[in-house]
Amino acid sequence: MLDTLTFLLERLFLLAHIKLSSLLPPLARSCDREDPAPQPPAAPAATAPHRFQRGDLLEVPRTLFTHFGIYLGDNRVAHLIPDILPVLTSDSRQIQEMVTNSRLLLGVLSKRASIRVDSVEDFAYGAGILLNAMDRAVLQSPLPGEEVARQAERLVGGVSYSLLWNNCEHFVTYCRYGAAQSLQTDKFCEWLKSLIRDQRSVLLTGLLGLLSMACLGVSPSTALPTALIPFTLWMAS
16 A cells, blocks of 8 residues: 555656646756666766865756765765655664665655765766856855865754755755755745746636636635635735
């Protein structure tokens, strides 16, 4: 029963994620892992671990999101990822195994995550790695590398998770710049504000409300949203 429920939730989550991502600007993507490649290729020579310095910010662009981590040295990366398993067991060997899609999905739904240390290869999943690319996008200057790495190491363990307010980008920016922020969340909020300000959304929600009343009949559950949602958008625009 649990396997069936997990499978259905996973399909629903991925479908919703894909639909939402198609509406968002390129940066407004979440930081969760996608399905791992069956056989991850070796990391390109340009991003070989020996080129990284302790405290570097590593960025892995994905199709639907971008994932972030802090390089700790010795081919190790600290990163935040949704994971339900630390809530269910204290067995460190099980927790340290690669996070599966089911673990990740249930972690998102339960709003639980872990800051864990993995190899560069496991972190990248065969994708190319951008090095300290965020340094050009934030106002704060990066802290010394050793301080960044030590901060990341102190935070390793279970944490709460929020897709918008506490994700992998918040973790790395807090460690490297001293203040947690997410450029992807900021971009999403700007997109949402522009959507609310667009008066065409008032007309669209009004038409959808009338359509729901035509299909489902006039009742408080259809009439109230039909009136209140367009009115709220109109006042906010």
